[in-house]
Structure formats: C-alpha cells, structure tokens
Amino acid sequence: MEFKGRSFLKLLDYSTEEIEYLLDLSARFKKLKKEGRPHRFLEGKNMVLLFEKTSTRTRCSFETAGHDLGMGVTYLDAASSQMGHKESIADTARVLGRIYDCIEYRGYGQKIVEELARYAGVPVFNGLTDEFHPTQMLADVLTIKEHFGDYKGRKLVFMGDARNNVANSLMVVCAKLGIDFVACAPEENFPEAGLVDTCRQIAEENRCRISLISDVKEALKDADVIYTDIWVSMGEPKQLWESRIKLLSPYQVNKEAMSYAKKEAIFLHCLPSFHDLNTKVGQQIYEQFGLKEMEVSDEVFESEQSKVFDEAGNRMHTIKAVIYAALADKDETL
Ligand code: CP
Ligand code: NVA
Numbered sequence: 001m002e003f004k005g006r007s008f009l010k011l012l013d014y015s016t017e018e019i020e021y022l023l024d025l026s027a028r029f030k031k032l033k034k035e036g037r038p039h040r041f042l043e044g045k046n047m048v049l050l051f052e053k054t055s056t057r058t059r060c061s062f063e064t065a066g067h068d069l070g071m072g073v074t075y076l077d078a079a080s081s082q083m084g085h086k087e088s089i090a091d092t093a094r095v096l097g098r099i100y101d102c103i104e105y106r107g108y109g110q111k112i113v114e115e116l117a118r119y120a121g122v123p124v125f126n127g128l129t130d131e132f133h134p135t136q137m138l139a140d141v142l143t144i145k146e147h148f149g150d151y152k153g154r155k156l157v158f159m160g161d162a163r164n165n166v167a168n169s170l171m172v173v174c175a176k177l178g179i180d181f182v183a184c185a186p187e188e189n190f191p192e193a194g195l196v197d198t199c200r201q202i203a204e205e206n207r208c209r210i211s212l213i214s215d216v217k218e219a220l221k222d223a224d225v226i227y228t229d230i231w232v233s234m235g236e237p238k239q240l241w242e243s244r245i246k247l248l249s250p251y252q253v254n255k256e257a258m259s260y261a262k263k264e265a266i267f268l269h270c271l272p273s274f275h276d277l278n279t280k281v282g283q284q285i286y287e288q289f290g291l292k293e294m295e296v297s298d299e300v301f302e303s304e305q306s307k308v309f310d311e312a313g314n315r316m317h318t319i320k321a322v323i324y325a326a327l328a329d330k331d332e333t334l
Contacts, residue, residue, distance in 0.1 A: 003325035007117040007124040010132045011172045025321040028333040040070030041332050045101040047071050052078045052107030053234045057315045058127045062104050065320035093119035123326035133165045136270050137173040138318035143311040155180040156225040159251045160295050163191050166229045166270050175203040182211045184219035220260035227268045228253045228295045254297035267306045275301035
C-alpha cells in the first residue's frame with residue numbers, strides 16, 4: 001500500500017485494504033487525541049482549504065486536524081480568492097501546489113477536484129463535490145465499527161435522495177467493505193445506473209449486495225444502520241423543495257420506519273439536518289409547505305438510536321488520517 005503523495009478524490013480509487021488501513025489509522029489518531037498525546041508529525045507542512053460551498057464539520061475537521069498535526073492552514077472561500085472568477089482551476093492548482101503541501105477542495109463538479117489534482121503536483125482531498133463526499137464515509141464506518149465492533153456483513157439502508165453525493169459514496173464504501181447497501185427511494189431518485197453497476201461488481205468480490213428498493217418496509221427489514229441526508233443538496237435550486245417534499249416524504253426516517261429495522265439498529269446522518277424548526281431554512285419550509293421536520297423526525301434524531309453527533313466528531317479523526325497518510329514518510333502512530 002502506498003499512500004504518500006496520493007490524492008483522496010473518491011473511494012473508487014482506493015482498495016478495500018487501503019480503506020481499512022485509513023480506518024485503523026483514524027482509530028489510532030482518535031486514541032492519541034483522547035489520551036492527550038501530542039502528534040505534531042507534520043510540522044513545517046502547510047495546507048490550503050478551498051471552500052466554494054459552506055461547511056461546519058468538514059472545515060473545522062480539516063483545520064483542527066491540520067493544527068493537531070502541527071501544520072499551517074489557510075482557508076479560502078469563493079468570495080476571497082481568484083479561483084473560478086479570474087483564474088482557471090488549472091492555473092490555481094499550479095500556483096497553490098507550489099506554495100502548499102496539500103489542498104482540500106469543497107465545491108461543485110467532481111471534475112473540478114480531479115482537475116485540481118491533475119495540475120497541483122501535491123495531494124488534493126475532496127471535501128465534498130456534487131457527486132461524492134468520500135471523507136464523510138470514513139467517519140460513518142468508524143462510527144458503525146465503534147458501535148457494533150464490526151461492519152462487515154451488516155446492512156445499511158439509505159433513505160431519501162439516493163442519488164446525491166452522500167448516497168453515492170455510501171454505496172461505494174459499502175461495496176468495498178462488504179456491507180449490504182440498500183437505496184430506499186422512489187425510482188426517479190435511485191442512484192445512477194452506471195455507478196450501481198460498478199458498485200455491484202465490487203460488491204460481488206466482497207460478498208455483499210447492492211439493492212434498490214422503493215418499498216420502505218421491505219427495504220428496512222433486518223437493517224443495522226438507517227441513514228438519511230437532506231432532500232435538496234447544496235448547489236441545487238431552491239425550486240426543487242416542493243417536488244422533493246412530495247416525492248421523498250414517504251421516505252422520512254421516523255419511529256415507524258425505525259420499527260421495521262432491527263431493534264438494535266442505529267440512525268446516522270451526515271448533518272446538517274432538518275429535524276425541527278430551529279433553522280432559517282426549516283422555518284421557510286414550514287411557512288411554505290407546513291412541514292415541521294423533513295428527512296428525519298425529531299423523535300428519531302433525538303433518540304438513543306441516533307449516533308449522529310458521535311459520527312460528526314469522527315470526521316476530525318478520519319480526516320486527520322487522510323492528510324497524514326498522504327504526507328507522512330512513515331507511520332509514526334504505530
Ligand atoms: N457533513 C458535512 O460535510 O457537514 P458540513 O457541510 O458542515 O461540512
Ligand atoms: N448532500 C448534502 C451533504 C451535506 C454534507 C449536500 O451536498 O448538501
């Protein structure tokens with residue numbers, strides 16, 4: 001396994017063993033952090049974070065991970081850099097690659113992050129694109145492993161907008177790690193056929209299944225993990241709310257849905273989530289459509305089965321592992 005100098009753009013680029021290694025490394029970093037043992041293994045190195053979309057978890061995780069590793073970190077958002085307006089992606093990549101040791105990018109098309117990586121000459125990390133959100137999945141699987149003690153052979157059901165970046169990446173990670181994946185959605189929101197075929201081939205090698213099921217009760221039977229995400233993702237037009245609400249309301253994760261899964265099942269969500277009226281968007285949706293909660297009911301979100309905040313906390317440890325693997329000469333955590 002060779003990680004040094006490699007970008008982390010999508011999980012399809014990584015083997016099962018490499019993903020397992022990153023999960024182990026994440027757990028080791030989590031332990032170091034918990035024990036208060038300094039791990040400034042990347043002192044003298046610098047990282048730039050490019051955010052064309054907003055973020056709480058991903059930005060804070062990259063910043064904190066970088067600081068813990070002893071790195072310098074620069075944050076640039078769309079309004080405060082030249083990228084895209086006055087300077088092409090290729091030019092930006094060649095400039096930043098000469099100043100920084102690695103680059104994180106959150107934004108629109110996957111092809112942008114792929115182009116950055118092609119020109120930068122330093123590792124580029126995908127902090128979310130329209131198509132994929134690969135660092136999120138490491139935190140998700142780490143959370144599943146911490147809770148159940150394993151993940152192989154488990155069944156994860158994604159409910160709702162099953163063709164978004166989070167659902168796509170979940171399908172890939174499940175196929176790679178031997179987890180049964182079910183996309184539970186109306187047919188028009190099933191993941192794209194080409195990606196499903198690719199994942200099914202990978203799943204076959206790892207003895208697990210990828211299924212697309214519209215019936216909620218059937219999909220959730222024997223589920224260990226129920227996962228959902230927002231119904232309209234960043235970058236999608238606001239006008240989509242009305243049709244998505246109509247289409248996806250039957251796929252809300254609520255008490256009834258949870259009752260179809262295993263008794264010991266857990267609930268995960270990448271966050272942010274619309275489970276109450278304590279957000280501006282939540283309020284607007286309520287005023288327009290009369291909905292008090294959307295992809296998950298507040299009851300499930302706040303229940304014992306919900307592990308969403310442990311999951312969010314794991315973003316930092318897993319992102320630290322990704323940065324470290326790409327930049328370190330040897331594994332000093334061992
Ligand atoms: N889950 C996630 O990526 O959250 P942010 O949008 O806050 O980074
Ligand atoms: N699908 C969501 C994920 C947010 C972390 C979005 O892209 O907005």
